[in-house]
Amino acid sequence: MCPTLSKLEKVCSIRDLQALARKRVPKMFYDYVDSGSWSESTYKRNDSDFNDLLFRQRIGIDVTQRNTTSLMAKTPVTMPVALAPVGLAGMQYADGEILAARAAETFGIPFTLSSLSICSIEDVARQTSRPFWFQLYVFKDRDFTRQLMERARNAGCNTLVVTMDLPIMGQRHKDVKNRLSAPPRLTVSSLMQFLNRPGWCFKMARTTHRTFGNIVGHAKGVTNLRSLAVWTSEQLDASLNWKDLEWIRDQWDGYLIIKGVLNTEDLNRTIDVGAQAVVVSNHGGRQLDGAPSTIRTLAGIVEAANQQVSVLLDSGIRSGQDVLKAVALGAQGVLIGRAFVYGLGAAGQAGVAKALEIIHKEIESTMALVGETEIPGLGTHNLIIPGHFSI
Numbered sequence: 001m002c003p004t005l006s007k008l009e010k011v012c013s014i015r016d017l018q019a020l021a022r023k024r025v026p027k028m029f030y031d032y033v034d035s036g037s038w039s040e041s042t043y044k045r046n047d048s049d050f051n052d053l054l055f056r057q058r059i060g061i062d063v064t065q066r067n068t069t070s071l072m073a074k075t076p077v078t079m080p081v082a083l084a085p086v087g088l089a090g091m092q093y094a095d096g097e098i099l100a101a102r103a104a105e106t107f108g109i110p111f112t113l114s115s116l117s118i119c120s121i122e123d124v125a126r127q128t129s130r131p132f133w134f135q136l137y138v139f140k141d142r143d144f145t146r147q148l149m150e151r152a153r154n155a156g157c158n159t160l161v162v163t164m165d166l167p168i169m170g171q172r173h174k175d176v177k178n179r180l181s182a183p184p185r186l187t188v189s190s191l192m193q194f195l196n197r198p199g200w201c202f203k204m205a206r207t208t209h210r211t212f213g214n215i216v217g218h219a220k221g222v223t224n225l226r227s228l229a230v231w232t233s234e235q236l237d238a239s240l241n242w243k244d245l246e247w248i249r250d251q252w253d254g255y256l257i258i259k260g261v262l263n264t265e266d267l268n269r270t271i272d273v274g275a276q277a278v279v280v281s282n283h284g285g286r287q288l289d290g291a292p293s294t295i296r297t298l299a300g301i302v303e304a305a306n307q308q309v310s311v312l313l314d315s316g317i318r319s320g321q322d323v324l325k326a327v328a329l330g331a332q333g334v335l336i337g338r339a340f341v342y343g344l345g346a347a348g349q350a351g352v353a354k355a356l357e358i359i360h361k362e363i364e365s366t367m368a369l370v371g372e373t374e375i376p377g378l379g380t381h382n383l384i385i386p387g388h389f390s391i
């Protein structure tokens with residue numbers, strides 16, 4: 001048996017996949033994933049706050065037939081999970097976005113392609129057969145932003161996820177220290193990291209996808225590494241506001257999801273703009289350090305949404321049990337970032353498939369033990385919620 005597959009046989013949890021990814025991915029790219037901004041307090045809280053919610057065990061209920069399918073942002077899913085947009089996924093494993101999209105397609109859940117992916121919109125569309133979701137950063141170059149939406153539409157994407165929580169870039173200390181770039185700069189330190197990861201290098205040498213595929217050759221004047229570095233450093237738009245969202249709403253006639261909502265004030269603006277769904281997200285603790293975890297803000301947002309928009313959640317999901325806690329508190333489904341990226345880094349498409357299998361099994365088993373047979377049946381009656389949990 002191939003060594004990667006035999007390693008996967010012993011994997012029981014997302015944490016096991018994380019440990020394998022750490023061994024296979026060069027340090028600068030592993031660190032890029034396993035980090036939050038500044039003190040990482042929000043990054044850590046996203047994870048640990050799930051532990052404060054307990055399940056209510058039930059007995060004496062026939063749970064032989066369990067069904068994990070549901071609808072998420074109008075998409076039928078085999079479990080209420082989608083892959084979150086992750087920039088530079090193609091640096092975790094060669095052709096990473098294509099491999100993750102294929103794993104999601106096989107499993108029957110949505111894949112979201114980041115604007116800052118390595119494989120381009122067209123690359124992923126060519127290698128998959130179902131529509132994927134496209135995540136949009138609103139760049140200062142509005143013409144390029146409009147073209148991105150057009151390319152996504154031409155590639156068959158029917159759902160646009162607009163990320164609003166990155167008007168400026170949160171600082172992750174590890175990225176500064178590692179001098180992260182894509183493709184990586186060749187320094188003594190980076191060369192040492194690559195020499196220690198021959199499996200990663202071997203695959204990377206065989207692909208042509210090594211830089212931002214949606215940008216190079218598409219954005220005005222970006223033809224080489226130097227112009228790419230200048231472009232990316234200048235393109236985040238600190239002026240991003242709700243008027244821009246109205247402009248996007250006018251350009252995009254498909255399903256619109258706004259990512260980065262953490263309070264009811266912003267939720268109401270997304271409803272005014274006409275979005276159909278929001279992702280309660282703090283960008284996996286990578287933007288505003290000191291922001292609350294998403295699981296604590298979820299119930300208030302679900303209540304205020306009052307079914308006018310679908311509410312999804314991300315940030316901190318590391319197990320099927322975390323998925324069920326979010327769904328029991330009213331999320332229609334969740335997006336997972338690191339949980340699938342660790343699988344990707346560990347073993348490519350097979351690793352993402354393993355991450356999804358683990359989460360699915362955890363969902364199914366937990367449903368049995370809390371006495372539920374269908375996703376829509378889940379609710380706060382399945383949880384023991386400490387006083388003052390929600391904010």
Ligand SMILES: Cc1cc2nc3c(=O)[nH]c(=O)nc-3n(C[C@H](O)[C@H](O)[C@H](O)COP(=O)(O)O)c2cc1C
Nearest residue numbers: 033084085086087114163283284315316336337338
């Ligand atoms: C390495 C990495 C890169 C990311 N890149 C993007 C991106 O390009 N666009 C975006 O909207 N969110 C991006 N995110 C945020 C994710 O979409 C998602 O909100 C977050 O990962 C959820 O937290 P989790 O990793 O704890 O599941 C990124 C997250 C990580 C970890």
